[in-house]
Amino acid sequence: MKKIILFLSMILPVTTFAKLQVAATTTDLAAIVKQVGKEQVEVFAIAKGTQDPHQVEAKPSFMVKLRSTDLVIAQGLELESAWIQPLIQGARNPKLTGKDGLLELAVDLEPIEIPKGDVSRAEGDVHPGGNPHFQLDPVRLGKAALLIAKRLDELEPAQKEFFQKNAAAFQSEMNEKLKNWQERIKKSGVAEIVTYHKTFSYFCDRFGIRCNLQLEPKPGIPPTASHLLAVIDQMKKKNIKLVFIENLYEDSVGEKLKKDVPGVRVYRLPVAVDGEPGVQTNADLIERIVKAVEEGGR
């Protein structure tokens, strides 16, 4: 009996303090999980910061990682629909196959740009539930932290207060920085930006910048010569001098714009944590973009 108790006393601490294993589909979500879970959670990101999350391949090595994962956190709204289910199925992990195994966040974060009427691929690779790229909005990031904490609580009720406190701290940090970012953007005087894809929509919406012109003629469709001419025409008419190209995309389009639009400033920017050296947190990422707005407005 003593041996059994000794054995249990040896393994129980391990069991009690085993870290939750979380997979995040993007580096942005992984960064939030790190803030919420801290030392109680181990997290890895499937899509890297320099990868287009629409285009990730279902590499079997991710199935191996998902085999011992307790939870997958995704942005949702079909951003990862081409690869997340094959990965989960390939992992053969019963924890993930049920509804509770996959937490999709964007649907609960008041998505914008929800297409009206019939959704057709004639409009490109549209997301019927709305734009999934909320990672550049500090307010939604804060709310996402609360949603993540809620699900982590369910998996590890003993750490409920810990997760809630960390999520609240993250949300406060985001809200605090928001004021500073809003002031700086207002001061920059930038009113409209051309972007490659609709990755910046939530950022623009939050900071009162118009981002209605995209270099893609339709979502997921590479720029065409005729569309670029139309964009250049609009830029000249509206006197738009700032272009943001997500660094997932090649910059040859930017070079063309520099030639054809006098005085234009083109920035290739990260749109995910780890998207470039030095961008290690969600705040770093937004700070990087706010600085680009400031520079572009000078």
Add this chain to the structure above:
Amino acid sequence: MHLKSCRIGMFLWIFALGLNAFAISAPNMSANALLLYRNSNFHKEDTNFTTPDQTPNGFDVQETELQFYADVDPYTRLSMLLSIAPHYTSDGTSVSEEWGIEPEELFAESNTVPNITFKVGKFKAFMGKHNTLHTHAYPLIEAPLANTYLMGDEGLNDVGVSAALLIPTSWFNEFTLQYLRGKGGNDEFNSPTPGEGVGLVHWKNLVDLSEDLTLEVGASYASGGNSYRKDTVLSGADLTLKWRPLEGGRYTSLLWATEYLTRTQAQADVSDETGGGLASWLQYQFAERWAATYRYDNLKVTNSFDPVNLPNDTWERHSLALTYAPSEFSSYRFEYDQRHGGPVNSNGDTTEKVFYLQANFTIGAHPAHAY
């Protein structure tokens, strides 16, 4: 199962009526259409009323696939893939076109069993790498010679059961056991002995050599009774290197795959028939919408039991294709194949030269990014 065009039309109409109700619980539905123009010095179907060519020259619908999958309940998911394709028949004086619809795959898989996926139904057997691909995902328009001539037009595809175990190692290490009836279109088996099916094992390994580069190595073996009351044995090996950089992977990637497949058939009192072939292809994506593919494949057959359809010869083929994909949901491919050896055409030509133009369209659920 072959139905007349009107019966297929009625089937699709009834099917479409049911889609709306079905869609709520089963959103994963898609359809794929392959349209093909072929110009070959071998395909002269109009002159042969006894055995009409099933792959004639000219414009044709190569195949249409309807795919559905959804969870049945918390424990099981069901996948169904229906293939609709034209079929050519002859009344002795003229060739007519008929349309056939058949379940290319229809299987249920376990959803909650740890480490193992159990599967039951009709499915593409895990015999090598290419055999598991659907037509619209082929790297080139035709399957490798060894796949087509040693396992049939549809490959090794049969009703059976499967268990795929993910072995707990640090790399992807999967061991699959399958048992098939050995019936249907699988002429290399079809044992007349009741209950004599086909056993198959496959071992797949995939290692990340770096974040940009993966190496996949697989081995397959299948054995079962054949129609000569002896055994047919299939074995194969495959190796794939895939490179897609984390930065710029949208615009450039490279894949090199090589597969070897061999078949030995036995019958009483004669030497075993042997056939074996290699296929090696290189696919280079050089721009966001463009990719070029080259493949070399061969097949060597000795002691053939059916020298008319499977001549004792060494066949070799070179294929070169250029693919343009305006979006994830459509692509156009121009391909040139040159084959030497094997069947001879009505003019006595021993070299087949084929030009293809293929259009590939998908509607419905977002296609999964298979690796």
